[in-house]
Amino acid sequence: MERVYNFSPGPAALPTEVLNKAKEELLNWQDQGMSVMEVSHRGKPFVEYAAKSEVTLRELLSIPENYKVLFLQGGASLQFAAVPLNLTNASQKADYVVTGNWGKKAAKEAERFLSVNLAVDGIDGNYFGIPDSATWNLSDDASYIHLVINETVVGVEFHQIPDMSKAPLVADMSSTLLSRPINVNRFGVIYAGAQKNIGPAGLTVVIVRDDLLDKARSETPTVTNYRAMSDSDSMSNTPPTFNWYLAGLVFDWVKKEGGVLEMAQRNKRKAEKLYEAIDESDFYSNPIDPKCRSWMNVPFTLPDSKMDSLFLEESSNAGLANLKGHRLVGGMRASIYNAMPEAGVDALVNFMNEFQKRYG
Ligand SMILES: *Cc1c(COP(=O)(O)O)cnc(C)c1O
Numbered sequence: 001m002e003r004v005y006n007f008s009p010g011p012a013a014l015p016t017e018v019l020n021k022a023k024e025e026l027l028n029w030q031d032q033g034m035s036v037m038e039v040s041h042r043g044k045p046f047v048e049y050a051a052k053s054e055v056t057l058r059e060l061l062s063i064p065e066n067y068k069v070l071f072l073q074g075g076a077s078l079q080f081a082a083v084p085l086n087l088t089n090a091s092q093k094a095d096y097v098v099t100g101n102w103g104k105k106a107a108k109e110a111e112r113f114l115s116v117n118l119a120v121d122g123i124d125g126n127y128f129g130i131p132d133s134a135t136w137n138l139s140d141d142a143s144y145i146h147l148v149i150n151e152t153v154v155g156v157e158f159h160q161i162p163d164m165s166k167a168p169l170v171a172d173m174s175s176t177l178l179s180r181p182i183n184v185n186r187f188g189v190i191y192a193g194a195q196k197n198i199g200p201a202g203l204t205v206v207i208v209r210d211d212l213l214d215k216a217r218s219e220t221p222t223v224t225n226y227r228a229m230s231d232s233d234s235m236s237n238t239p240p241t242f243n244w245y246l247a248g249l250v251f252d253w254v255k256k257e258g259g260v261l262e263m264a265q266r267n268k269r270k271a272e273k274l275y276e277a278i279d280e281s282d283f284y285s286n287p288i289d290p291k292c293r294s295w296m297n298v299p300f301t302l303p304d305s306k307m308d309s310l311f312l313e314e315s316s317n318a319g320l321a322n323l324k325g326h327r328l329v330g331g332m333r334a335s336i337y338n339a340m341p342e343a344g345v346d347a348l349v350n351f352m353n354e355f356q357k358r359y360g
Pocket of ligand 1 (some may be wrong): 010074075076077078102148150151152172173174175193194196
């Protein structure tokens with residue numbers, strides 16, 4: 001079967017070029033006579049590769065010198081716990097801005113470790129926008145403020161980060177990192193599970209400002225302790241070497257394609273095409289406030305949910321895979337990360353128009 005356009009929210013499509021490169025060197029990586037999965041993480045070839053991948057990521061995102069970049073495991077979900085463990089003690093407080101279900105999950109996990117104040121409390125299944133930051137219920141004594149920059153399920157994204165308080169900003173950028181330029185200086189901690197824009201599931205990128213490295217509680221597990229992982233170049237234990245390798249290939253690919261600014265231009269164009277097709281039809285709809293519609297995840301519904309299975313079946317037959325929406329919001333969702341070419345979005349828009357003609 002030919003490769004299809006894969007609109008999966010994650011694990012998500014990877015650039016075909018990256019997969020071909022991995023295939024090419026699978027059996028014999030860097031003339032080692034073995035695959036990258038079989039070499040020692042402490043051997044020179046891998047250590048050098050890992051260091052080079054970090055250099056490229058730093059260059060892509062303009063990460064300042066005073067930030068550490070960690071390559072960890074446990075997904076973004078482990079960072080939901082690692083953040084409070086690394087930054088606070090149990091008697092402290094943090095503000096959580098909940099604009100979707102991932103923010104809600106992050107807050108729920110954090111409650112096990114400190115006192116959580118919901119500065120914004122979106123309601124399940126009802127995340128349609130981002131309230132003006134002037135109305136947020138921020139506390140004076142928060143140790144940090146947690147934001148989810150792009151809510152992958154509901155399709156709500158911060159296109160600007162509001163200026164709001166002196167507490168460090170902690171950002172879940174799982175479905176943001178590499179999709180657009182970011183100003184790292186605005187944040188204390190940035191974390192991202194890899195399986196959206198970075199690489200295969202199993203790797204987590206964490207970017208930490210160095211003044212936040214030494215606040216961890218003594219009971220913090222070593223493999224999730226920012227200081228310990230920074231001092232060991234993320235190799236306190238065996239890192240997920242294949243995932244890291246593949247992420248390195250993706251970094252090279254993004255660089256070769258023109259960097260994150262170029263990604264942002266493509267992503268904006270892709271998203272606008274799709275939202276335009278939805279808004280212009282009286283068949284499809286998207287309920288999100290246009291000011292904060294996601295460039296990465298575009299949920300939409302049909303006039304009658306009874307048509308969903310037909311839409312999914314026919315789109316899949318047309319080579320457009322994984323358009324089923326999340327159970328929380330229903331309908332469809334097209335995830336259009338960096339690896340989704342513009343031609344994939346064009347194919348989807350054409351399909352949607354034809355489907356509407358036939359059944360609308
Ligand atoms: C996918 C996703 C997560 C969960 O990531 P895991 O790696 O599965 O833990 C968390 N936050 C956001 C914004 C996501 O998109």
